[in-house]
Amino acid sequence: EPEVTQTPSHQVTQMGQEVILRCVPISNHLYFYWYRQILGQKVEFLVSFYNNEISEKSEIFDDQFSVERPDGSNFTLKIRSTKLEDSAMYFCASYPLATSSYNSPLHFGNGTRLTVT
Amino acid sequence: SQELEQSPQSLIVQEGKNLTINCTSSKTLYGLYWYKQKYGEGLIFLMMLQKGGEEKSHEKITAKLDEKKQQSSLHITASQPSHAGIYLCGADMGRGSTLGRLYFGRGTQLTVWP
Numbered sequence: 380e381p382e383v384t385q386t387p388s389h390q391v392t393q394m395g396q397e398v399i400l401r402c403v404p405i406s407n408h409l410y411f412y413w414y415r416q417i418l419g420q421k422v423e424f425l426v427s428f429y430n431n432e433i434s435e436k437s438e439i440f441d442d443q444f445s446v447e448r449p450d451g452s453n454f455t456l457k458i459r460s461t462k463l464e465d466s467a468m469y470f471c472a473s474y475p476l477a478t479s480s481y482n483s484p485l486h487f488g489n490g491t492r493l494t495v496t
Numbered sequence: 497s498q499e500l501e502q503s504p505q506s507l508i509v510q511e512g513k514n515l516t517i518n519c520t521s522s523k524t525l526y527g528l529y530w531y532k533q534k535y536g537e538g539l540i541f542l543m544m545l546q547k548g549g550e551e552k553s554h555e556k557i558t559a560k561l562d563e564k565k566q567q568s569s570l571h572i573t574a575s576q577p578s579h580a581g582i583y584l585c586g587a588d589m590g591r592g593s594t595l596g597r598l599y600f601g602r603g604t605q606l607t608v609w610p
Contacts, residue, residue, distance in 0.1 A: 421600050422539070422586070422598075422600040423600075424597050424598065427594050427595075427596055427597060429595075434594055435594035435597060468536070470538065470539065474596040484529060484544050485529065485596050487539040487541075488538060492536065
């Protein structure tokens with residue numbers, strides 16, 4: 380079964396550094412998302428991306444965050460200047476074609492654990 | 497914003513016992529998803545419910561959505577150690593909300609001891 384793949388699985392960075400988290404969504408999916416989960420807390424929506432632009436972002440997704448789909452397969456989340464509170468598990472997700480979307484689940488990757496020191 | 501309350505927060509059962517996890521919404525749900533998560537790992541899709549009164553089963557796991565579409569339950573029959581993990585419910589608010597934007601509960605930590 381096709382999967383959403385994320386790299387790296389773990390990332391350690393120093394406060395103030397830029398990080399890029401990478402995701403390869405399922406190939407025929409059109410909607411892409413980033414979620415995050417701070418240890419012990421809820422999984423939270425960050426941003427959704429469709430047709431090469433952001434369709435919605437949460438209040439968490441401030442100017443330090445950006446997303447990009449640089450080619451036909453990758454979807455990235457960039458954090459420009461990391462803070463300690465950015466330490467979390469970041470999940471990429473994708474959704475299939477719009478016409479069938481409400482009959483299909485949201486597919487999540489295995490996540491990237493980001494630790495900011 | 498959408499609030500999902502899951503109960504119980506944690507559950508410890510002996511292998512072979514049945515158990516139920518509940519997920520209650522403050523608003524009517526368009527869709528309700530159940531995921532399983534091993535600590536520190538990804539979300540594994542279990543089931544999706546959309547219609548009031550809907551019930552779905554897969555192996556020993558059954559999920560139901562009530563008629564009013566504000567509460568869902570996940571029932572595991574004859575639990576096994578492989579069922580251990582964190583069970584998350586996620587809600588799709590449908591119209592007016594971005595497709596694929598889910599609101600999650602805090603999760604229920606399930607431990608199954610032999």
